[in-house]
Amino acid sequence: MDDSSGLKHKELEFTLAAVSQLSSSSLSSSSSSSSSVIARFSADSGVAELRFHRDSEFIDGFNVDIGTSQLFKLGPVQSLCVSESSGASKEKSYSRAVTIQFRNEDESRDFHSAFEQWQKDVIQAGIHLPNGAIAASKSKFDYKIEPSSAKMYFHYYGQLLHQQNMLQDYVRTGTYYAAVIENRVDFTGRVVVDVGAGSGILSLFAAQAGAKHVYAVEASEMAEYARKLIAGNPALAQRITVIKGKVEEVELAEKADILISEPMGTLLVNERMLESYIIARDRFLVPNGKMFPSIGRIHMAPFSDEYLFVEIANKALFWQQQNYYGVDLTPLYGSAFQGYFSQPVVDAFDPRLLVSPPLCHVIDFNEIKEEDLFEIDIPLKFIASVGTRVHGLACWFDVLFNGSAVQRWLTTAPGAPTTHWYQIRCVLSQPIYVMAGQEITGRLHMIAHNAQSYTMYLSLSAKMWGPGAVQGGILQTSSGKLDLKEPYYRMSQPQSYTMAQDQQPQQLLQAQAIPIHTEDLDEAELLRQPSENTGPQLQ
Numbered sequence: 001m002d003d004s005s006g007l008k009h010k011e012l013e014f015t016l017a018a019v020s021q022l023s024s025s026s027l028s029s030s031s032s033s034s035s036s037v038i039a040r041f042s043a044d045s046g047v048a049e050l051r052f053h054r055d056s057e058f059i060d061g062f063n064v065d066i067g068t069s070q071l072f073k074l075g076p077v078q079s080l081c082v083s084e085s086s087g088a089s090k091e092k093s094y095s096r097a098v099t100i101q102f103r104n105e106d107e108s109r110d111f112h113s114a115f116e117q118w119q120k121d122v123i124q125a126g127i128h129l130p131n132g133a134i135a136a137s138k139s140k141f142d143y144k145i146e147p148s149s150a151k152m153y154f155h156y157y158g159q160l161l162h163q164q165n166m167l168q169d170y171v172r173t174g175t176y177y178a179a180v181i182e183n184r185v186d187f188t189g190r191v192v193v194d195v196g197a198g199s200g201i202l203s204l205f206a207a208q209a210g211a212k213h214v215y216a217v218e219a220s221e222m223a224e225y226a227r228k229l230i231a232g233n234p235a236l237a238q239r240i241t242v243i244k245g246k247v248e249e250v251e252l253a254e255k256a257d258i259l260i261s262e263p264m265g266t267l268l269v270n271e272r273m274l275e276s277y278i279i280a281r282d283r284f285l286v287p288n289g290k291m292f293p294s295i296g297r298i299h300m301a302p303f304s305d306e307y308l309f310v311e312i313a314n315k316a317l318f319w320q321q322q323n324y325y326g327v328d329l330t331p332l333y334g335s336a337f338q339g340y341f342s343q344p345v346v347d348a349f350d351p352r353l354l355v356s357p358p359l360c361h362v363i364d365f366n367e368i369k370e371e372d373l374f375e376i377d378i379p380l381k382f383i384a385s386v387g388t389r390v391h392g393l394a395c396w397f398d399v400l401f402n403g404s405a406v407q408r409w410l411t412t413a414p415g416a417p418t419t420h421w422y423q424i425r426c427v428l429s430q431p432i433y434v435m436a437g438q439e440i441t442g443r444l445h446m447i448a449h450n451a452q453s454y455t456m457y458l459s460l461s462a463k464m465w466g467p468g469a470v471q472g473g474i475l476q477t478s479s480g481k482l483d484l485k486e487p488y489y490r491m492s493q494p495q496s497y498t499m500a501q502d503q504q505p506q507q508l509l510q511a512q513a514i515p516i517h518t519e520d521l522d523e524a525e526l527l528r529q530p531s532e533n534t535g536p537q538l539q
């Protein structure tokens with residue numbers, strides 16, 4: 001039954017034991033209560049919201065927009081609600097989290113099902129405003145992604161120079177070409193959907209491989225260029241239809257036998273386009289249809305790199321000046337130091353820097369649910385091959401084209417031909433010392449945010465080692481929080497790994513600072529490796 005909000009469910013209230021807030025600037029700032037807290041589901045303001053009240057007072061800054069939030073269970077009576085910042089603060093904040101403590105398991109369960117139901121209604125029905133008007137029904141994409149991020153993102157992809165950058169990554173485009181052409185058997189006479197077609201290049205490959213018809217879906221202005229490019233290839237053009245729009249929103253005349261897409265961002269998941277690929281699967285693909293690619297793997301291994309560590313630590317030294325035009329800058333040193341270590345480093349590194357064999361986290365595009373990509377939690381366990389200082393976690397990815405004739409992997413591994421994705425390294429501000437044979441454990445926990453990327457929480461620990469060690473005991477732990485949306489592109493740095501890796505960090509800190517190449521890249525450009533001077537190494 002509809003109420004004035006237009007949602008099927010009436011306003012609901014839950015009494016909670018406590019709530020506390022994790023803001024992006026502080027992990028622990030909180031406002032938990034001694035008196036009980038009421039959580040109220042409401043659409044009073046025309047937006048479906050969860051509002052928290054204590055002693056009939058609204059708790060400012062805690063309200064969450066149900067349409068753009070995600071609720072996770074932390075334990076039987078504890079949950080975490082991650083949401084877009086919508087409070088009074090003007091501070092730029094991609095996401096914020098409220099920890100909710102329930103009084104018992106039943107109430108926790110009821111709360112979760114109410115949240116799920118409200119979210120479904122918001123997404124499916126749109127929201128009726130109190131004056132009777134109906135707010136435009138938003139798509140799944142619009143609910144998850146901040147409009148300013150989406151605008152910049154599609155503006156970036158609407159430009160030919162950025163499509164050219166990807167086309168000129170010959171490892172990437174050549175592997176797609178080979179995977180399609182060698183697997184003609186999968187394309188001949190089939191209906192294909194190209195998810196995020198860009199210039200239309202993969203649609204043209206699919207048509208070359210004999211596709212009966214290809215629907216090239218592209219949300220950015222690039223769709224117009226794709227039309228032009230396709231029209232200029234008349235032998236293929238009659239079998240390709242360009243559809244301008246988001247895969248979450250467009251309608252197609254028929255189902256697809258096969259999806260083709262290049263949805264991979266830095267560390268596979270940046271840009272959150274994999275979710276669009278999964279939505280396209282659920283909307284357009286016939287049961288048991290093929291996906292090109294069908295599997296993605298994130299590979300991870302601890303690394304040791306004194307140069308990189310010192311370079312990052314040195315960047316913050318600027319803020320140690322006590323007399324900068326008469327101003328003491330040191331109050332900001334700690335924040336600057338933390339800021340530099342929160343940037344994943346993007347470059348191509350020597351695989352000899354790896355301290356142990358890598359492990360991998362598999363994402364099966366045929367099976368995974370869109371929601372599974374909202375939070376990616378990877379337990380880490382390695383055995384150090386050498387005694388050294390570990391400076392963080394190195395990561396890269398690969399994807400599989402599981403063709404009926406030929407299987408092909410597109411890899412971005414260190415040591416393999418470089419792609420425009422390079423590799424990424426999460427550097428910890430506190431290195432850990434390991435001996436050969438010692439176990440390194442940890443966790444990489446990534447939480448999606450509404451700026452089309454992820455907040456990454458990394459921790460690494462060295463376990464007790466040697467005779468007499470307490471079973472399972474931890475010697476040292478180091479952790480960090482990084483934003484995958486704000487990487488540090490380091491490709492133009494001089495790379496030299498001739499120095500002994502056991503040189504003390506203090507000595508290096510005193511050494512001449514490595515000149516830092518700063519690139520004036522806008523936010524959208526940072527989603528991908530973008531500029532000409534840092535372009536992919538041509539084959």
Ligand SMILES: C[S@@+](CC[C@H](N)C(=O)[O-])C[C@H]1O[C@@H](n2cnc3c(N)ncnc32)[C@H](O)[C@@H]1O
Nearest residue numbers: 157196197198217218219220245246247262276
């Ligand atoms: C990495 S590019 C790949 C372009 C092209 N397929 C290629 O391989 O060269 C991804 C493209 O997908 C488009 N895109 C991203 N999300 C989309 C969505 N939800 N719906 C439609 N297009 C999308 C972007 O605008 C961009 O052009």
